[in-house]
Amino acid sequence: MIKPIIWQKTKLKILDQRRIPLAVDYIICSTCREVAECIGNLSVRGAPAIGSAAAFGLVLGAQELKGFPKEGFNHAFREKASNMLQARPTAVNLSWAVERMLRKYESIKEKDLGELTGGLEEEALTIYKEDIVGNKKIGQIGSSLIPEGAQILTHCNAGALATAGYGTALGVVRWAVGQGKEIHVYVDETRPVLQGARLTAWEMKQEEIPYTLITDNMAGMLMQKGKIDLVIVGADRIAQNGDTANKIGTYSLAVLAKYHDIPFYVAAPSSTFDLTLTSGEEIPIEERDPREVTHVFEQRITPEGCSVFNPSFDVTPAGLISAIITEKGIIENPQKENILSVMQIN
């Protein structure tokens, strides 16, 4: 199985997704700051994967404070947590994981360092394992929406690489393929960072799931020609009313799907819901380095000094989403009432 992160007691190995598929190398992080850097520079990306990585990062953070005077420990650990929160703004799984680690920390902070770091490590491992279990549940539940012979369009990478290891949108695809369904996946290349061309294509190839790569602007034509039966994507943050932030380009796909009367599904664990936000307008949207647009790997593709707009995410209003698939069940007609009722399931 593809493992985007590997925990090794005092180290977190992070698969460097910036280089895939040209190279498959792990970065070895032994500090909390190194993990935060890997999140910031996209070595590890995908909302659930960011959450798991951040949790392990805080275990490293606590380990780093070995020998720290008791009175300063609390402040120093919270500062590390606060720095981790700054690594990226949009995916709520980051703050969800950090806050969960802080709650654990609160409950055991009076213990000695060995017990404290052990307790934090246990919590991080739980977050990690729960994500894989949750992903498989999403796959199992969501596969009921995938007809035999489906031609599926996906955007970005919501696969094993974006999670602890199975995938949300691609988890649904994996499960349906595992059931023996004949499926064909159209993969949006997903500019500027090319998570589709580099990561999703690589995952599909590894697992021998039939796929065809397209540029993002070909999706409309495929829908026009009747080649797409459904769209399924992941999510970075879902507000109380169902508005969903996901990789830039998701909103365009949702509009195109609506126009062509094609189901548009979001697959995400409950950790991606931010029930403190009333609507998607409150979701912070990260803008990243123009170089992501002006360069592909090291190759410049624009005139020098080219002016660029580079938002990493957009927000799809709930009205364009046919259903949100979670590990707790499928939320059809995603709106506040329906979301809250599914989120209350334990």
Place this chain on the structure above:
Amino acid sequence: MIKPIIWQKTKLKILDQRRIPLAVDYIICSTCREVAECIGNLSVRGAPAIGSAAAFGLVLGAQELKGFPKEGFNHAFREKASNMLQARPTAVNLSWAVERMLRKYESIKEKDLGELTGGLEEEALTIYKEDIVGNKKIGQIGSSLIPEGAQILTHCNAGALATAGYGTALGVVRWAVGQGKEIHVYVDETRPVLQGARLTAWEMKQEEIPYTLITDNMAGMLMQKGKIDLVIVGADRIAQNGDTANKIGTYSLAVLAKYHDIPFYVAAPSSTFDLTLTSGEEIPIEERDPREVTHVFEQRITPEGCSVFNPSFDVTPAGLISAIITEKGIIENPQKENILSVMQIN
């Protein structure tokens, strides 16, 4: 002024648009076949530019036949014309120009070689000059649709580089800027060949027209945020009913514009209309080398052996087009009757 092709009596210099903006070099063609190759490999692209280049290519073709026995000349020249027609399938300006050159040839074929090549050269120069005059007329006519302060989205390159030298969609922008209107152009990068990132951004920079480059999948978000006042694109072939083939991704933009109630304009000379086709379904759509998708310049961006779909164009139904701007006038509500009535204007 930017000159995509330069005629030099016995040579056609073609600006190698594959390398822009990394290098600005001309390819020197002295045979008809070399011109056809430049059209096929995208050194020269853009429907009107292809038409002009093909016309000059046939002048070179006639010159090559110097000393050819009279009885074989006709067959050999027509074979060159036929080969030129195969260079690319979608843009009708190619066959329009070749057929116009063949009509000229028919009318003077009994003359001696000097007069024959001179007559063909005159016709090619007329096609070339008419295109520039027509583009400026399109600019002048179309600028009435551009409000002061407009934020304009364009796709691909329908500028000087795509024509004999002024531009269709960007001709409208140029004219409006020349009138003193404050305009901002959002430039779709236009994967896979990046005509927006490489060519349109380069033209905007050269002429100091304010612009912002985006990836193709950002257009929807900008419309959602109210940042786009109108969309204007070129065309490769327009059927009798107004259905328009243009660069892949145009259809998606037209759907997005309709959804957001934003005007969607096509700017094209009358040479781009193919009145022999009743609808866009009859327009042949070129599929190109998967390498255009799997590589950017020489850099591979996908797993090896990645399966790819790479159509170069899509067809936007007339119902999504607010108006077609031609050198003969603006065709609002483009449908057969309205198109034929404007096309009949001399």
